[in-house]
Amino acid sequence: MVNNDIEIIEKINCYDGFFKLVRYRLKHTLFDGGWSGELFREVLERGHAAAVLPYDPVNEQVVMIEQFRPGAIGHSHGAWLWEIVAGILESGEAPSEVVYREAVEETGCPVSDVIPICDFFVSPGSTSETTALFCGRVDASQANGIHGVVSENEDIKVHVVSLDNALDMLQTGKIRFAPAIIALQWLALHRDEVKTRWGIKENEL
Numbered sequence: 001m002v003n004n005d006i007e008i009i010e011k012i013n014c015y016d017g018f019f020k021l022v023r024y025r026l027k028h029t030l031f032d033g034g035w036s037g038e039l040f041r042e043v044l045e046r047g048h049a050a051a052v053l054p055y056d057p058v059n060e061q062v063v064m065i066e067q068f069r070p071g072a073i074g075h076s077h078g079a080w081l082w083e084i085v086a087g088i089l090e091s092g093e094a095p096s097e098v099v100y101r102e103a104v105e106e107t108g109c110p111v112s113d114v115i116p117i118c119d120f121f122v123s124p125g126s127t128s129e130t131t132a133l134f135c136g137r138v139d140a141s142q143a144n145g146i147h148g149v150v151s152e153n154e155d156i157k158v159h160v161v162s163l164d165n166a167l168d169m170l171q172t173g174k175i176r177f178a179p180a181i182i183a184l185q186w187l188a189l190h191r192d193e194v195k196t197r198w199g200i201k202e203n204e205l
Contacts, residue, residue: 005029020045044127050095051086051133053183056140057200062166063107063143066157083177095132107158109143111136117186133179135187137198
């Protein structure tokens with residue numbers, strides 16, 4: 001396969017399980033002209049994701065979740081991470097549909113409106129995965145308990161914290177999940193704009 005910038009000489013499916021691993025042999029154009037030598041690169045393919053930061057603008061709270069992550073095994077801070085709601089897109093599913101569905105599955109708290117934040121590559125040196133990130137309006141009083149899909153062995157603990165406390169946790173390094181970091185930083189910058197969009201008045205606070 002050849003396009004103007006990349007020549008894929010060979011593509012091999014190395015593994016197809018919970019994730020899919022593909023090995024490429026390729027060449028690409030160089031900034032100063034000409035072509036690179038042949039490169040061999042393994043790419044992890046697991047689909048694309050959507051994530052949402054559930055935000056209660058009336059009570060100034062965010063809904064976060066905590067769950068085990070095998071990629072964090074051996075980390076000094078442990079393998080249970082503070083995260084925001086996220087899920088993988090199914091065939092034909094829009095990112096906004098994912099966050100509406102996953103918010104209920106993971107927190108028991110429905111999202112009533114979403115604001116797009118950004119789309120980003122998770123780690124493009126090794127995976128094709130992208131994440132569509134949103135901020136979603138919720139009534140945080142509805143979020144509590146332990147959730148998750150039993151057939152997928154999910155064990156998700158829900159936390160409702162003030163936005164200011166969440167930002168403090170961000171500063172102290174307790175939150176280490178990239179979508180949560182990006183979303184919280186975005187909300188810190190756009191809090192007033194979000195409240196205005198959702199029609200929140202001072203007398204409601």
